[in-house]
Amino acid sequence: MTATMPSAQGRMFIAFPAKPVPADLRRRAKEVFVMLQVAAPVSASPSSPRLSAIARRRREREAAKAAMVVTLGAVTVTGLMLLGHHRSHKSAIKSAHIVTGAAVLGASWWHYSLYGRRAR
Structure with missing residues (x-):
């Protein structure tokens, strides 16, 4: 066949x-x-590189926001898991909570670095 x-x-x-x-x-x-064949072709207009840079910056900002949401959720979950006082793996949960806290700091720094300083 x-x-x-x-x-x-x-x-x-x-x-x-x-x-x-x-x-x-x-x-x-x-x-x-x-x-795949019907997909619209990319325009080759003179403003296309600028628009692609703006779109790339927007995608990076959205990714940084998503990273912040995910890491904050992970910190919240591990924090709630730490409330269980009779857990046998409390040290592993505590370590995970510390690591996710560091991930929040990294994601927030990434988010901050994507936005420039405001002109005053």
């Missing part, structure tokens, strides 16, 4: 799989291939 798929240049190619490919898998592969 052979599968025929269009290539990136619009020509057809034939693949010879070792085992027969299920029909639903072939259908999904064709859908993904079509979605």
Whole structure:
């Protein structure tokens, strides 16, 4: 059994799989291939590098905020776990709490460094 798929240049190619490919898998592969071809091309306008730098900065800021949320959540969870007074692994939980606290400091410093000083 052979599968025929269009290539990136619009020509057809034939693949010879070792085992027969299920029909639903072939259908999904064709859908993904079509979605990849339909994707909008990147514009090459003169302001494109500036826009990409702005988008990159925005993505970094969002990632820093997400890191802060995750690390604060981890500190909260480990802090609540420390409240259990009869835990057998309290020293491991305490160490994890200290490490996640340091991660919060790192994430907050990363977030702070992405925003410049305000002009007064």
